[in-house]
Amino acid sequence: MDNMNNHPFWNNIFRHKDNAVTTVCRLWSDTPLFSDIPKRYILRLVKNMHPRFYKKDDIVFNTGDIGAGAVLIKSGEIEIRAGETVLARLIAGDFFGEVALVVDEPRTADAVASTDCELVFFLRPDLEEWVHSTPKQGAQLLANISRVLAGRLRHANNMLSAQKD
Numbered sequence: 020m021d022n023m024n025n026h027p028f029w030n031n032i033f034r035h036k037d038n039a040v041t042t043v044c045r046l047w048s049d050t051p052l053f054s055d056i057p058k059r060y061i062l063r064l065v066k067n068m069h070p071r072f073y074k075k076d077d078i079v080f081n082t083g084d085i086g087a088g089a090v091l092i093k094s095g096e097i098e099i100r101a102g103e104t105v106l107a108r109l110i111a112g113d114f115f116g117e118v119a120l121v122v123d124e125p126r127t128a129d130a131v132a133s134t135d136c137e138l139v140f141f142l143r144p145d146l147e148e149w150v151h152s153t154p155k156q157g158a159q160l161l162a163n164i165s166r167v168l169a170g171r172l173r174h175a176n177n178m179l180s181a182q183k184d
Contacts, residue, residue, distance in 0.1 A: 040066055043070075044058060046093065046111070046112050047114075050114055051167050052117065052164060053163065054159075054163050056163075060153055064141075065139075069142065070137060070140075071137075071139075072137055072138075073095070075134050076132060077132045078129065080129070082101070082127060082128055082129050083125045084125065086122075086125070087142050088119050088120055088145070088146070090114060090130070090138050091141065092110060092111050092112065092137075093138065094111050094137045095134045095136025095137060095138075096133045096136065097113075097115065097131065097132060098130070098131050099128050099129070100128060101128050101129070120143055123143075
C-alpha cells in the first residue's frame with residue numbers, strides 16, 4: 020500500500036513545487052529589503068537575478084572593489100571581514116552589500132565564503148529597470164533600503180559608543 024503513495028497517479032498535481040526561483044523569492048521576501056512588496060513583484064524581479072556558486076575560502080568581493088549590487092545567501096555561510104577581523108558571519112537567508120544598490124562606491128569590507136555557498140546577486144541595473152517598470156514597488160524597495168542602511172548605521176554608532184565606555 021505504501022508504494023501506491025509514490026505512484027505518479029496518486030501525486031497531488033495541485034501541490035506547488037518549490038524550485039530555485041520560488042526559494043529565492045521566499046528568502047528575499049523574508050528580508051527587510053522587500054517588506055510590504057507583494058510576492059508577485061518579487062518573483063518577477065528574482066527571475067532576472069544572478070545565482071553564483073562559491074567554494075570554501077573563495078573571495079566574493081574585496082575591500083575597494085566597486086560594488087554592483089546586493090547579495091543573498093541561498094545556502095552556505097559568508098564572513099564579512101575587515102583585514103583579519105570578522106565583522107559578521109552570515110547564513111542562508113541573510114543578505115549583504117546592499118549599499119551597492121544605491122551608490123557606485125568601493126566596498127568597505129571583504130566577503131569570503133566560509134563554506135561552499137550558493138549566492139544570488141541583485142544587481143543595480145536590474146533594480147533600476149524594475150523601478151522604472153514598477154514605480155510603486157520600486158519606491159517601496161528604495162524606502163526599505165533606506166531603513167536597512169539607517170538601521171545598520173544606528174547599530175554601528177551604538178557599537179562605537181559602547182567601545183568608548
